[in-house]
Structures are given as structure tokens and as C-alpha cells.
Amino acid sequence: MSVARELGREHHVTIYSRRDNADGKPKTRVAPGVTLEHIDVGPAEELTGDDVVPYLNEVGNQLMKRWNQDRPDVIHAHSWTGGLVAVAGAKGLGVPVTQTFHTVDTTHMELERALGRRANAVIAGSGDEESALIRLGVPRGNIAVVPYGVDTERFQRRGAVATRGSRKRLLHVGPLSIDRGSHTIVRALPGLGDVELVIAGGPEPEDLDQDRDARRLRALAEQLGVADRVTLLGQVKRAAVPKLMRSADAVVSVPREAVTGIVALEAMACGVPVIASAVGAHLDSIIDGVTGLLVPPDRPARTARLARELLYDPTLRTALGYAGADRARSRYSWERVSQELVRVYEAACA
Known part of the structure; x- marks a missing residue:
């Protein structure tokens, strides 16, 4: 539309x-x-x-x-x-x-x-x-x-920012099924120290307890000892996504397939650095090391390594954020x- x-x-x-x-x-x-x-x-x-x-x-x-x-x-x-x-x-x-x-x-x-x-x-x-x-x-x-x-009027660097604590924040936006990559990010979390993962997607918040994918994700977080650092928001209103993205230190989008790559594009437009799976539309929108970082899907250890490099290098985050925003505006508006x-x-x- x-x-x-x-x-x-x-x-x-x-x-x-x-x-x-x-x-x-x-x-x-x-x-x-x-x-x-x-x-x-x-x-x-x-x-x-x-x-x-x-x-x-x-x-x-x-x-x-x-x-x-x-x-x-x-x-x-x-x-x-x-x-x-x-x-x-x-x-x-x-x-x-x-x-x-x-x-x-x-x-x-x-x-x-x-x-x-x-x-x-x-x-x-x-x-x-x-x-x-x-x-x-x-x-x-x-x-x-x-x-x-991507809607570069709604998704842009300037704008409201969702509240957050002092921990560094990774954000996943999208369905909770294994093929969409949220499980990979949870598996990467033990190697990231005091970093929180916020997951926006899946059913309405009140239905998370009954959702099979949400239960599996929570069980995995408990098994890995990171449940206190994983927050499942459930379905988030579309208008709230930009400020949620701007609250993150990085957005991680690592599905096995990326037909549109829209989550990565929206994060880029917000000036937030992106770690994305090296598949589908991501291979066009993300220039590895310039407008974001690419990783093969289902590679939690490698995802953790890239996240560490990004989270603890503010210069790299700033450079990727600005380059990503410029590419989103110039190529994908x-x-x-x-x-x-x-x-x-x-x-x-x-």
C-alpha cells in the first residue's frame, strides 16, 4: 500500500x-x-x-x-x-x-x-x-x-526513544518461530555479559503464556541462564516500532530467509546499527562492515562475536548507524x- x-x-x-x-x-x-x-x-x-x-x-x-x-x-x-x-x-x-x-x-x-x-x-x-x-x-x-x-518519514534518526535501563540493548523484531532467528540471538546471549535482549513480535502480550513459540523461547532462556535478560513484549503497535528501535544499541535480524529485509531497513533508517543474516534482501541492503554486519543464519557463536565487537565499540556503532541511515534514505525510500x-x-x- x-x-x-x-x-x-x-x-x-x-x-x-x-x-x-x-x-x-x-x-x-x-x-x-x-x-x-x-x-x-x-x-x-x-x-x-x-x-x-x-x-x-x-x-x-x-x-x-x-x-x-x-x-x-x-x-x-x-x-x-x-x-x-x-x-x-x-x-x-x-x-x-x-x-x-x-x-x-x-x-x-x-x-x-x-x-x-x-x-x-x-x-x-x-x-x-x-x-x-x-x-x-x-x-x-x-x-x-x-x-x-521503507517509510523514511516514520523511520528516521530523530524522534522519540522508548524507555530503557542501563544495560546495553539488543532488539529483535518479528515472529518468534525458530526460522526467524530469535532463538539464535538467545543462544548468543550467554557470551555477551550484561546485555539485554528485547523481543518484539509474536502474539498479543496477553497471549504470550499460551503461545508455543513464546514458551519455547522462554524455556531456552531459562536453560541458558539468561531469562533475566530476555524480555518478550509480544505484538507491538506499528507506530511504536521506531522509538523502540531507537532505544536499542543494535538491532539483530537473523532469519533463515529475508524476502523483504524490512526489519533491517527500518533499523538502518533509524540510524541503529544492524546485525543481519547473510541471506535474501539483506545481501543487497547491507554492505558488510559499512552499513551493517552480516552473519550466516543459525550461527549463535558468530553472532555473539559480532555483537560484542559492535556493543563495545561506540565508534563502529556510530559509523554503521550513519552509513545505514544514509543508504536507507538514498536507496530505499x-x-x-x-x-x-x-x-x-x-x-x-x-
Whole structure:
């Protein structure tokens, strides 16, 4: 939605979505230049990609009717289901279709390969995703890399800071499952002396005691003798994340996969140094040793070593913080991302 709002400053953007709840108007103006149109097909509830398949033909028919009446200049489909309805709806109109998959779905590879080869352009969010698309069989020349952006107005160096104590603070933002890296940071904590780890994410605070991942994380902290230095906040309101990030000495984001790398980008925009896993979008956004520090996922000992170097070297923290903030503003602002998308759309229309 953020990039749609930015595009809507100079273009008219219509977002089409199959209605997945009983609320809302058929058409809603969500921002200047941006309209959301619901398509009433199938049950008004959230469905998985496979579960929505029986309704795709009718969604495509409805899009064709709408686009015949109000022909778009370019279509941008997200996911393989979006690609199928975009192709069906644009049939005979001569409208270029661009495609984003976000991740290559191993259960629908043949379908995604066909959609990627048919699209006028396939837009990847990172160099890592571009490589996956090439391995899938999408022609290299048909792929454009446009990164995921960050709200540099909300996430910036200056602003309110969450309260904290005297201990040095590491922050993890995101789900609590093992693949998202919080367990790696807890395992690194015994080697870090008097350092606290604050974890924001997972269920609502009142539901933490019943959450399986939260219980596992707490049990691990108890086993390692660091429970008194680990704080689970649960789900944090979006508006509170910037001040929480600014309260940290470093943000650690070490998932096994990083499709968007958004947590690292937000921390960088806040001028907070980042330790991130050397995967996915992190490989583009973080220049190791310059705008942050990279570490292989699931390496608690190495993560601890990098955290020690960072926490006890204020000059390094300052240098990484300033360089990270500059890179986030110059390369990953929504204004810059929208400009790059427009160039891809224009090339597809040429």
C-alpha cells in the first residue's frame, strides 16, 4: 500500500482484491490517487492460493469487463494467482502485464515459469530473488530488480526513544518461530555479559503464556541462564516500532530467509546499527562492515562475536548507524522505489 500511495501522487492507481470479508464498500478511495476495488467472487473470507483457484476464472472475467470499460495503461500482478487473473482479464486489450512473485513457490514452479516468460516484465525485490527467477527459467533480460522500500518519514534518526535501563540493548523484531532467528540471538546471549535482549513480535502480550513459540523461547532462556535478560513484549503497535528501535544499541535480524529485509531497513533508517543474516534482501541492503554486519543464519557463536565487537565499540556503532541511515534514505525510500517502478512500467509499455 505504501508504494501505491507514492505512485498515487502523480498517477491513478487501482488495487483489485477479491473480497475476503463481509465489510467494506465495493470501491474505496484509500489515498489521493489510489482506489481499492473489491471483487465479489467466492466466500467472503481469506483463502489460500490453492483454495482460491476455483474462483479465478470468474475473477478474470470480472476484471475483463471492468478493463474493457476503463482500460489501464499497465497491470502489475502479485503472486501466481494474481498473474493468472491478470492474463485472463487483459486478454485482447493489448495492455502490458508485469509480474511479481515475491518468492518462488516450489509447488507451482511450472505455472510461475510460464507466467514469468509471458509477462512483459518480472519485478524482483532483490538480487537473490532475481537469481531464483533465472534458475526457474525466466529470461534474465525480462527481470527488473526493484527493492522493497521503507517509510523514511516514520523511520528516521530523530524522534522519540522508548524507555530503557542501563544495560546495553539488543532488539529483535518479528515472529518468534525458530526460522526467524530469535532463538539464535538467545543462544548468543550467554557470551555477551550484561546485555539485554528485547523481543518484539509474536502474539498479543496477553497471549504470550499460551503461545508455543513464546514458551519455547522462554524455556531456552531459562536453560541458558539468561531469562533475566530476555524480555518478550509480544505484538507491538506499528507506530511504536521506531522509538523502540531507537532505544536499542543494535538491532539483530537473523532469519533463515529475508524476502523483504524490512526489519533491517527500518533499523538502518533509524540510524541503529544492524546485525543481519547473510541471506535474501539483506545481501543487497547491507554492505558488510559499512552499513551493517552480516552473519550466516543459525550461527549463535558468530553472532555473539559480532555483537560484542559492535556493543563495545561506540565508534563502529556510530559509523554503521550513519552509513545505514544514509543508504536507507538514498536507496530505499518509497519515493525512490516508486520512481524505479514507473521506469519498469514505461519500458513495458514501449
